[in-house]
Amino acid sequence: MFMKMSARKTAVLAMALVAIALPAVTCAQTADDEAELPDYSRKGADTCFQCHDDQVVLAIFRTKHAMPQDPDSPFGHGQLQCEACHGPAGDHAGRVRRGNERPAIPAFGSMSTTSVAGQNAYCTACHAPDTGFAWHGSSHDDDTISCADCHSMHVERDPVLAISTQADVCFDCHQQQRTQAMKPYAHPVRQGKMACTSCHSPHGDTPERLLAGNSVNSTCYDCHAELRGPYLWEHAPATEDCSNCHNPHGSTQPGMLTMRAPMLCQSCHSQVGHPSLPQDARGLADNMPSELLLGQSCLNCHDQVHGSNHPSGSKLMR
């Protein structure tokens, strides 16, 4: 109880301090940023296309960003067109003295020097409401991931928004998860039939693991609603956290279990009698075949490991 009170007090105190101290400092910071920006170009996109007219650049016109009838689109009436995302191009598009280098476009160019946070600010100026309630402070934000690290704006179908191609984008950074997805028992990510965003919210929702649901279990129940229960006879670790027994990124064990049964079950069950017996090579098929080791092991009889609604199911056998 003392610990609980302590954590709450700490939380409230920290919130109060942050809320009181910040506004003045951040206003000054904003003014500095604005002072550094160059002017906008004189004619907008028509200026840009005098040089940038290749298919990659022009593919923007196959996307939602180039929809003139949408007043909020970068190409909507009165909007900043290319410079809505790339920043003011007055210097970049202006005359350059002989011998001088053309100034870089402020954002999203190969030579641009705008920080990741600065580049993301261009995106969140419009997309802030779309980035989940907690992009700021999410692990992606902490790692200074740029929106453009994942999203491709100059393609008709952004690969990270398509189920069949999304994982390849995520695996560029999450290489360990790519390895796990190749394991023999895994969700159909490798086959392009399930997206990382089926479970994760990359724009940040929960403070842990960027889960799409409010917990591990609520995320799993989105597709496995049959396991939600509540059951008459619950299996406590399954009720609490599916990842107590399953590794959702992939496993070498059937059912994406974290360990081979019966040893997984014996990590928690040591009741007198058969649950406590070691299941070694004596129980293999060519010796004295053991129903506690072979087939589905403990689940040969206790199949209802996610819970049972049978009045006689307290041992998860019915």
Add this chain to the structure above:
Amino acid sequence: MLRQKMKSGRTLVAALVLLAPAISLAQVDTSEWACESCPFDQGYRAEIDAGATNVSDDAARFGNYTGYDEKGTYADLNGQGRYANEGYRVDWYVEDLGLDSRVVEIETGKQGVFGFNVGYRDLPYRRFDTTSTVFNPTSGDTLTLPGNWVPASTTGRMTQLSSSLQQRMIGTDRQIVDIGANWQPDDAFRLFADFRRQTRDGVDITSAGSYTQAAFLPRWIDYETDQIDAGVQYRSDSMSVTLAYYGSFFTNQNPSLTWETPFLTAPGGTSLRTAREPDNDFSQVSLSGKYHLAAGNTVIAFLAASGRGEQNADFLPYTINPDVVTSALPRGSLDAKVDTFNYAFTVTSRPLDKLRVKFAYRYDERDNKTPISDWERVIVDAINSRETEQNVPYSYDRLHTIVSGEYTLSRKWRLAAGYERKEMNRDYQEVAEQITDLGWGQVRWQPAAWLDIRAKGGASQRGIDRYNDTIAVSLGQNPLMRKYNLAYRYREFGEVVAAVSPLELPVSFSVSALFADDDYKESLVGLNGAEEFRATVDVSWAVSESASVYLVFGQDRIDAHQTGSEQFGFWDWSAFHEDDFDHTGVGMTWRPSDSRFDMSFDYNRGTGKTRIALDSLSGGPSTLPTLESTLDSAHVEASYEFSDRLHGTFHLRYERFDLKDWALVSETTLPTVLTLGAQPYDYDVYAMGIGIRYRFGDGTISLVE
């Protein structure tokens, strides 16, 4: 207690919503920005791939999630298209239309005003095609034996077994229908609604015991889940708030399974019955949002959600066996209710140019209000245990607090550190209160634009108030057992990631390594420790403007050590697990701009090995045969341009998979368990297809003259 928590959360949310500073936007004169050369999207265009693919052999696993599970020829149909006119747009997309993994998506609307989408998706799950059973389904929830079946005490004595076995493929199909809509009546409000129906049908495996035996049963799946997401969002320059509803409604058309036991059994026990997943509902209302203070340098985000899950499916009787006498059930259904509460609060800020700080707090609760009653138990439809048991409605709450900060020392160096506390409070379990303290630090070094190295390390300690042996013993548990999700645990972890991307070279290179070491120091029986090591290497090389190659390698190694006690005391047996998995992938793409031909190639190899060694008082040292899996997978795609609109296509998918698993045994290997005889996977299959790709409408985009 709970109400207090909720009240404080609501007060906090209300206070945050009231804070709203304005943000000024830059004013730019765009009156001359005519965009006269802009080739805005208008009219209709589409691309259709049509062809045929031949699959060389039957293999359930090859068809798992792909639909290519049987030998033969499949129609290929893929495509996408768009019609756009004055801001209105219709997009359509189809994938694998000729397979059991088909996808259809249609999206329409006027951007910024309204949108409407419809989708359909099939997902085939193919588990085994080597399984056989003696059971026949007379309905979705009843299995019978052949008329001439002669029950026996062991599988070896079942005289009609071999003549009664019928092949039965194990697999299910999931269909997902998705209908969604959104409407933006003005700049500030957005309404959205999405309805999703998931159905899943097919045959899966279950197993259940009879008198002293068990049987694997093919069970017919017939699930339906309706899900609704709906809400309204308010947005302004400085804040957004979303009020949303989520509902999930699951129904099971086969909530029980009755079968005739193939074994000799107790009197009256020839027919047995088990319960399956009961219907359940869950509804949740949430309020979430974020608030920008001073141009986004400080962001406050919040979430408050309240949900209720209910389950009130009719109970089966204690037993189907008429010879077993029982009392009446306490009630006809469970009347189960679980309330969930979640609230979260995050503040991130950059108070100084070089400093970024974060504070996050989250509370999650599962409050199980299911009534508790006394229940009898009939053991495997044969014997009334004569013992009364009470159901245990588990509840818990979690609190998670995070404080972290990052400081930019220089353009090259950044330091970050954080502290987290997780509290878990449970009832009815051996550990009532669990507190995990976690500290971490990170150094990031970017000496140049082409090099980024990040090293992170930390430790956590999961402490418990006490391990309540009384609860453990009441469940017949060895009092020395420490369940690994409840036990004391000390964890150390570290990770290094390095990325090298020389600007002047067409090569990029990255490596990563992670370790985590869990020590369950106070667990005399149970899981004692686990170590995980992961490493990856990625290399990509743009050989030329038209060709690129890549090489990836990944390793994942998990070692674990556990102890047990067959004497029901101090540990007298132990088991060591080594779980290794290696993945290697290579590939290339070749798309020359001056050629009509392009192609890509990918090859992946995954090898898994699990070694389990035991040492026990009764059996001495013993090593189980290594569990092995080897996957070789190759994929080639090529196309030839006959004209601007017409391409010829070719694709080849090859897969070889070999599994060695001693747990998969024949129907008669186990005397007291009648299995389905699933064989370890061992296949070598290719799918080769040809087709055409035809494009309607404009292919290239040209500036308006």
